[in-house]
Amino acid sequence: MNTRLSRLIKSIEKNNFFYIANPLDIFYLSGFSGSFARLLISNEKKFFITDKRYNGVAEKLGVDKLFEIIVTNNYKKEIKKIIKKSKKILISPQTSLTEYLWLKDSGYEPHVSNKIMNLRMIKDENEIELIKKSIEITEKGILHILSILKNNIIEKEIADEFEYYIKKIGADSVSFTPIIAFGKNSAVPHYKTNTTKLKENSIILIDVGAKYKGYCSDLTRVIGYRIIKNHLKKYISYYNIVKTAKNKSVLLCKNRNLTKKPYFFVKKYLNNYGLDKFFTHSLGHGIGLDIHEIPFINQKSVLKFKPGMIITCEPGIYFQNEFGIRIEDNYLITEKKLLKLSSLSDEIIIKD
Ligand SMILES: [Mn+2]
Known part of the structure; x- marks a missing residue:
């Protein structure tokens, strides 16, 4: 597995999910630079969620070797399906307010985490x-x-x-x-x-x-x-x-x-x-x-x-x-x- 991803996974506590909506974090972890994607990462599972315009694009970049790919035009619904038990969700400080608010309104507890920022700080x-x-x-x-x-x-x-x-x-x-x-x-x-x-x-x-x-x-x-x-x-x-x-x-x-x-x-x-x-x-x-x-x-x-x-x-x-x-x-x-x-x-x- 890609070392950035494995470092991040090691730092996530059991049953927690990291929800990644910041385009630069997504690019850093997956190599994908299209206009829409979300990552959802836990100790056990790694999801790459994108919309129908990018059907097949992520596979070409090899994203499917690292993530389970979900193509959907309703990403919120997919995320709610995946995260039922764990209420705490980690997010980067660059996450938009809109994203923060829908997580909160959906009953999750978004916690700001510097984990990805800290990984990005050290260049390979x-x-x-x-x-x-x-x-x-x-x-x-x-x-x-x-x-x-x-x-x-x-x-x-x-x-x-x-x-x-x-x-x-x-x-x-x-x-x-x-x-x-x-x-x-x-x-x-x-x-x-x-x-x-x-x-x-x-x-x-x-x-x-x-x-x-x-x-x-x-x-x-x-x-x-x-x-x-x-x-x-x-x-x-x-x-x-x-x-x-x-x-x-x-x-x-x-x-x-x-x-x-x-x-x-x-x-x-x-x-x-x-x-x-x-x-x-x-x-x-x-x-x-x-x-x-x-x-x-x-x-x-x-x-x-x-x-x-x-x-x-x-x-x-x-x-x-x-x-x-x-x-x-x-x-x-x-x-x-x-x-x-x-x-x-x-x-x-x-x-x-
Ligand atoms: Mn300067």
Whole structure:
């Protein structure tokens, strides 16, 4: 049996069922990515429920080797037939409210469980390869962006070009809406790309990612576009502080360390330059099938780093109405050391 599934089954108590409605969890456990399926898993039984549009599709993916397949246009009825005695049902935290409510209204007791989230947090060899490939595509997309920069090009055009280009070289899609921020827009950490035109003497912040065979990557780079010589020094000095914060803090992202440790390191490091108040978000997050997943690297995080986690490290500082700097790379935690998965240089990019 597939090891993800057997790990999950081992963790389910006797007579309990795990009800899985979150599409990414379903994909993770079964390989099925169609628009409708539900999984119902206990110690003894494993059901894959889908509707008539997918008749035969799941078999083609080999789902029938892992699950008993039920094709129905009334999945609720089928589930009620299967779960009569056990009232307690485990669900993932990402389960929709509608699903939660019908379970409750049907007399079950839904309990939120992190079991699948915790499995997904630790990547296997295959997942690591897919994420590496996803990062490689994102990096090529960033290089493509650099080649099309010109006066008066609008942010949205660059975002669209990135998306088109990465799909052309193999991505499924973008892993999130690209952030392309010119000039003072770069000072907004979760900026919404619009029709701002590129002007000379601007900082450009690009935060982009690809999705490859379901797996996400997430990188941020800063470009100095035709910067006037006497402004350049100021940008480079701020940039190098953020870069050093990233490269030093990430050394603390190692096996058995608390995940909040690198966050507090960055706060303290930036404080040496009076800049900690300009660092206003978390330091990083896990990536996988979701663009943001556990572990989150922030002040509240209680998890410890473990081998197999793939994370981002992305310190940033933002000067409102002026400019912002964020640098983001992706890393794999292993038993002994940290592996940087992204290979694009993290020096400031100067475009003349
Ligand atoms: Mn990120």
